[in-house]
Amino acid sequence: MSQATFLNRQALYLRPDPARVVVRPFGPTAQPRDLNPTEKTRANHVVDRVLSLAPETAASLMAEVLENFQGRHRHLLETFEARADDMEDAFASHSLFTRVQRQLVGAFFMHEYSFEAAALFNPSIVTHPDQTGAPEGGRRFILSLRAVGEGHVSSLTFRSGTIAADGSVAVDPSARLASIPKVRSRTPGPDGDVVELVFPPDEDISERVIFPVTESQSNGIEDARFVEFDEGGRRVFYATYTAYSGRAIRSELIETTDFVSFRMTPLRGSASHNKGMALFPRRIDGRYAMISRQDNENLYLITSDDLHTWDGGVPVLKPQFPWEFMQMGNCGAPIELDEGWLLLTHGVGPVRKYSIGAALLDKADPSKVLARSREPLVRPEPSEREGYVPNVVYTCGAMRLHDRIILPYAVSDTFSNFATIKIAALLGTMEG
Incomplete structure (x- = not known):
């Protein structure tokens, strides 16, 4: 089945706006x-x-x-x-x-x-905690994005929007003004500061911009992978992100229930010194679980009893097809289907061309791979090759709505767009 059969790219472009300061x-x-x-x-x-x-x-x-x-x-x-x-x-x-x-x-x-003067990319999407005004059969959502301004400093910004029952996506207009949060508390610890941030609740979500607030983040908060997590019946939104100090990287965790107040915590353990950690949306056999790339090449499954400590891991996916020969990574939190865990992946091929693929993991034991895509789901189109980093499509997280996957993705590390994918058609293209 060709990509065009099941992938619907939408003409909805979120471009950086240097006027937002x-x-x-x-x-x-x-x-x-x-x-x-x-x-x-x-x-x-x-x-x-x-x-x-x-x-x-x-x-x-x-x-x-x-x-x-x-x-x-x-x-x-x-x-x-x-x-x-x-x-x-x-x-x-x-x-x-x-x-x-x-x-x-x-x-x-x-x-x-100008926090998004250079780029607005690497989005992830979750259900909005407030569904007031959602279209019938549809859903309101929150989109997180990585914004880049002067000096290549990355920050975290947000948009809201709606998905109609037919899968069409609309993004709310962004506010003219923007602001950074107040630091409500800062608690030093052996692994770095734990920081609590709060925005005025009457501000539009598109006004909220989270800038680096600790030494480990001083050169950027990169690639937040948000997930709506079921914490024993309590809904919490977690995101792993890469903190970059200008000299070193590490993974950290952000937590919120309302996207007004946020808690940022450094992660511990050997696995935390890598990029691209993605949290499963619920515990598996009573343990937290992550997908991570630990060796700059392969994907691993890590489990832990402590949300903030991650060690070890078992290899799950290795490069198999030419479009991912150079390296693999995850593209956000796994999505639960009846058939298993749908994991979006990225692969790097010749001339550092990034594409997006998928794998299906066993629901009870995610270390078992049931199927994977032989060809990419999304690859750079001729009209989408140019930008800050050419030949790249990338996402930090998609979501399911009924029989579709709603996939926001970035183009050439510059701007963002959306596509929708019929789940049944996608699964039909994957091979065991």
Whole structure:
């Protein structure tokens, strides 16, 4: 059966928008304990210059800042004051500020960042926790995406939308504004900080952008693989993602029930030092289970009694067909079908061409492979080859709706699109 028989690509393109910006800390780090003496000295020089301004000059400058930036961000003055609070311990001898001076100090240590100026890609999709207004026979969803801006820093952003009963997909318009969350708590640990983040609940989900907040994430939060997890009757959304420090990678876990508050936790164990871990949507024989690539080539099944500790693993899938000879990886959490666990995979072939395939794993024992696709489900089309990284199609997670798989996928690490696949037709193409 040809790819066109069961794959329906939709003309729904999510492209990066450089006009979407957030304000972020600029200059010395937001954590005063991390400042070196040179940074502290420089910070104090800036404060000295602000305090040297006459009151009317400071007020005029603050008015100019607001005229330029207030319409582009929510609660800008409060944001400036919060940034000044962050810097408080770095100021050697300045304890008395007027409110305008504090706001100006905060403004000097912030900058606008176009978080998706370069790319908007590697999506994953889950059911929206609020199904109000869902189409009859359809579903509301949340889409997570990897956004890349200046300096190739990756962040996590979101969209919402609907899937109609016939499988057609619509994405809600994104909000004009965007914001980063407040750090509600930070708990140091032997493996790194555990951080809790919270967004204002009245903001649209497309406004929420999660930037690196720990040292291990400092150069990027990459490729979140979200899954709706059944935690003993309680629904929790987990995502594994790659934290990149600029020197090293490791897998971490994000947890939420409402996509308003989030908890980010480093993972432990030998398997956590690899990319591309994907969590099964429920326990298997009482244990958590993951699919992971541990040797940069093959896919492994790992099980654990502890959601945050992952060791060992058994090989499950190895490159078999030419389109995956170079390496394999998973494309998100396995999807439960009556026939077994549907695992989307990616393969790398000649000239580093990435394609998306699939395998069917035994439901009771996912280390057993029942069938796999001889040919890719999705491969770069001639019109989809150009971009930041040519010849790549990639996804971080699909979902099932009735008899279809809803598959968001990225094109050349630049923008994202959707396809739908009839499950019966897909299974009919797979070989044992």
